[in-house]
Amino acid sequence: MSSRCGAFRTCRRVLERAFSLYKAHSIKDMENTLQLVRNIIPPLSSTKHKGQDGRIGVVGGCQEYTGAPYFAAISALKVGADLSHVFCASAAAPVIKAYSPELIVHPVLDSPGAVHEVEKWLPRLHALVVGPGLGRDDALLDSVKGILEASKARDIPVVIDADGLWLVAQQPALIQGYRKAVLTPNHMEFSRLYDAVFRGPVDSDDRHGSVLRLSQALGNVTVVQKGEHDILSDGQQVLVCSQEGSSRRCGGQGDLLSGSLGVLVHWALLTGPEKTNGSSPLLVAAFGACSLTRQCNHQAFQKHGRSTTTSDMIAEVGTAFSKLFET
Numbered sequence: 001m002s003s004r005c006g007a008f009r010t011c012r013r014v015l016e017r018a019f020s021l022y023k024a025h026s027i028k029d030m031e032n033t034l035q036l037v038r039n040i041i042p043p044l045s046s047t048k049h050k051g052q053d054g055r056i057g058v059v060g061g062c063q064e065y066t067g068a069p070y071f072a073a074i075s076a077l078k079v080g081a082d083l084s085h086v087f088c089a090s091a092a093a094p095v096i097k098a099y100s101p102e103l104i105v106h107p108v109l110d111s112p113g114a115v116h117e118v119e120k121w122l123p124r125l126h127a128l129v130v131g132p133g134l135g136r137d138d139a140l141l142d143s144v145k146g147i148l149e150a151s152k153a154r155d156i157p158v159v160i161d162a163d164g165l166w167l168v169a170q171q172p173a174l175i176q177g178y179r180k181a182v183l184t185p186n187h188m189e190f191s192r193l194y195d196a197v198f199r200g201p202v203d204s205d206d207r208h209g210s211v212l213r214l215s216q217a218l219g220n221v222t223v224v225q226k227g228e229h230d231i232l233s234d235g236q237q238v239l240v241c242s243q244e245g246s247s248r249r250c251g252g253q254g255d256l257l258s259g260s261l262g263v264l265v266h267w268a269l270l271t272g273p274e275k276t277n278g279s280s281p282l283l284v285a286a287f288g289a290c291s292l293t294r295q296c297n298h299q300a301f302q303k304h305g306r307s308t309t310t311s312d313m314i315a316e317v318g319t320a321f322s323k324l325f326e327t
Ligand SMILES: NC(=O)C1=CN([C@@H]2O[C@H](COP(=O)(O)OP(=O)(O)OC[C@H]3O[C@@H](n4cnc5c(N)ncnc54)[C@H](OP(=O)(O)O)[C@@H]3O)[C@@H](O)[C@H]2O)[C@@H](O)CC1
Pocket: 064, 065, 066, 067, 068, 069, 131, 132, 133, 134, 135, 162, 163, 186, 187, 188, 189, 251, 252, 254, 255
């Protein structure tokens, strides 16, 4: 048998597995995957010290966008991280600090030594969320490139969202093959990434195939395409999250998702694949963050209807988490 033939068969097996999973993704499958999420959640215990359940860093926040990094960082805390840092441009720092005394805010991203300033903290961080409210200034993006390289060198998991995905679309090699990266594109961000990698437009009739292919082309980086249903793949499996949300599409929901995912990724990697039934821990973590965000949206909408905002959703994180994962 030629190696080309073997590769074709392997590829077909992966596709068949992925497609059968997609087709079979019923309420029962959702419940089974939620059970895997429950397995990665660390017990609350009086023997643990501060920091053990997660020290998360968010890289983002500039003059224009201060809400996005705040939403991501506060969501990480509300989900259960012990400490949440924000590394932002100096103009954003006082604003973010004023939103919350709970966040540790470093006004370093636009300083000449930005990479070094963030690198100093990396040994103390369990995961980074890169991109919410980062903006697209070339100098900031250049520093973020250095921060990503430094995180990879230390094997730190990274969730890449928003303008972090803009950077990855310019330079896919930055995360190529880094298995501890999760990308969380919205509709537009996914199209941009797909176009950058395949030099052609997405087939909008084949969302799950597109997500699977993008993950494979990037060397099995986990990809979460957000939308009416969230489609998740690690290049092997495709999962669909259809947890009931609402029709309210206020800005900032994606930031809640990426911040939550920062913590869940850390917990999932600590737990390991034995507890996720062979599925990738990162894929299970991503499914958890998608379900949680949508459940927060659902609960907030029941109370606030059309006036629902992301702050209302963040207020629901505790009860949504208990309902989904602690039943
Ligand atoms: N409070 C804050 O500080 C917040 C700050 N944020 C920060 O803003 C920065 C830019 O992020 P982003 O998401 O606006 O940029 P991007 O993905 O280029 O989208 C731009 C355009 O794409 C389109 N579009 C989007 N979805 C679509 C869909 N489903 N289907 C079809 N089209 C769709 C839509 O185009 P339009 O409809 O206007 O033509 C949209 O206007 C980033 O740093 C982020 O973190 C946010 O986090 C929010 C809270």
